[in-house]
Amino acid sequence: MTVRIYLTSRVRVENGDLLLDESALPGRQGRLVLAYLVAERTRPVSRDELGLELWGDEVPDAWEKGLMAIISKLRAALRSVGLPGDTLQTAFGCYQMMLPHDTWVDIEDAATAVHAAEVAIAADRPLDGYGWAYVAYHIGRRPFLLGEDGPWASRRRAALREVYLRALECAIVCDAANGDLAEAIQAAEDLIALEPVRESAYQRLMCALAETGNRAEAIKVYERCRRVLDEELGVPPSAQTRAVYESLILG
Structure with a gap:
C-alpha cells in the first residue's frame, strides 16, 4: 500500500485506510517539522536548522528539549x-525521514508531472502531456503550509507557484491540441493575470484566439502585451512575440 503525503491544503499522511490529519499533529510546530522533514527527506537535517526554522531569532533557552518533545510526538x-x-531517525544531532521507497508526496509529484508535460510538448506530443499538465496544475494551485511565513516555507511556496505557472503554460498547449480552445484561452488569461509580463502567455493566447477565427481579438492581445511591457519593464515585445503578431497581420 503506497503511503501518500499531502503538504498542500491540509497536511496529512494516508496509509491505506489509516489517516493522520494535521489536527492530530503536535500543534503548528509539529505540522511544520513534519512538512520540513518530508520535503527535505533526501538529506539529514540538523537540530540547529530545525530550531532556526521553528523559532527564528527568538530561540528559547530550552529549545532542544522542546524540539525533542515534538519529534517524540511525531514518531x-x-x-x-x-x-x-x-521512520523518523536521529543520528549525530540530525533528523531524517526514512519513508517507504514508493511514498507519494504531492509537491514532488507536481514537479515530476510538469516536467513530463514539458518533455511531451517539446517532443511535439502535447496530447501525451495533457494528463501530466493537469496533475501539476491541480496540485500547484493549492496553498502550501498556510500560516507559515518563515524563509523555508516561503521558498517552497515560491517553488510550488512556479510549478503552477509552468503547468498553466503546458495546459494552454495541451488544451489547444485537444481542441479545447475555450479552456486554452482561459488558461492563458489566468497565466497573464498571475504573470503580466510573461510573453509566452500572450503568444499562446494570440494563437488560441486565432484558431477560433478571432484574429481581431488576437491582435488586441498583442497591443495589450506591448503596453504592459512598456509600462512595467520599459521594453518592447520580443522577436518571438512580434513574429506571432506579424503572422496574424499577414494571415
Whole structure:
C-alpha cells in the first residue's frame, strides 16, 4: 500500500485506510517539522536548522528539549498510521525521514508531472502531456503550509507557484491540441493575470484566439502585451512575440 503525503491544503499522511490529519499533529510546530522533514527527506537535517526554522531569532533557552518533545510526538503520530518506529531517525544531532521507497508526496509529484508535460510538448506530443499538465496544475494551485511565513516555507511556496505557472503554460498547449480552445484561452488569461509580463502567455493566447477565427481579438492581445511591457519593464515585445503578431497581420 503506497503511503501518500499531502503538504498542500491540509497536511496529512494516508496509509491505506489509516489517516493522520494535521489536527492530530503536535500543534503548528509539529505540522511544520513534519512538512520540513518530508520535503527535505533526501538529506539529514540538523537540530540547529530545525530550531532556526521553528523559532527564528527568538530561540528559547530550552529549545532542544522542546524540539525533542515534538519529534517524540511525531514518531507516535506516524506509528498511528502504521509506519515503523524508525521512520523518523536521529543520528549525530540530525533528523531524517526514512519513508517507504514508493511514498507519494504531492509537491514532488507536481514537479515530476510538469516536467513530463514539458518533455511531451517539446517532443511535439502535447496530447501525451495533457494528463501530466493537469496533475501539476491541480496540485500547484493549492496553498502550501498556510500560516507559515518563515524563509523555508516561503521558498517552497515560491517553488510550488512556479510549478503552477509552468503547468498553466503546458495546459494552454495541451488544451489547444485537444481542441479545447475555450479552456486554452482561459488558461492563458489566468497565466497573464498571475504573470503580466510573461510573453509566452500572450503568444499562446494570440494563437488560441486565432484558431477560433478571432484574429481581431488576437491582435488586441498583442497591443495589450506591448503596453504592459512598456509600462512595467520599459521594453518592447520580443522577436518571438512580434513574429506571432506579424503572422496574424499577414494571415
